[in-house]
Amino acid sequence: MLEHSSIIAPAGFSRRPGRIQPDAPGRQTGSGDKKDHRDRGSADRLAPNDAELEQAIRTRFAASKIGADKFEVHVQGGRATLTGNTGVLQHKGTATRLARAAGAMDVENKIEPSEAAKAKAGANLAKGRRRAQIKRSETVPRSER
Secondary structure: OOOHHHOOOOOOEEEEOOEEEEOOOOOOOOOOOOOOHHHOOHHHOOOOOHHHHHHHHHHHHHHOHHHHHOOEEEEEOOEEEEEEEEOOOHHHHHHHHHHHHHOOOEEEEEEEEOHHHHHHHHHHHHHHHHHHHHHHHHOOOHHHO
């Protein structure tokens, strides 16, 4: 026969001698030094105001390679709008990621890549496809070596 001290109570329940019952609301369980699961997420952090968020995004842009593109940043209600032009296609996606990382709830990216950037990216993509096709067709299977 098992003693009541060896019974493990499921999460959210207290073990009391002879019975297992739900924890009372607001009651601390355990040692008290552990945080409630709701304390871990970023949702509890205070959202920065629009001016602070705009400055945080500009700071992240300046610290990265895309700082030279001088994108414009406007924030209203936690939503960042990015505008400008770039000569590197990847900078558009990088700008969106940096704005989200700075704390923007939503990002509207109106950055326009130049025609030269689009052409270069298309050429690189085609070149990569050709390279992959050539390598596969010209290689000798390992079993034949």
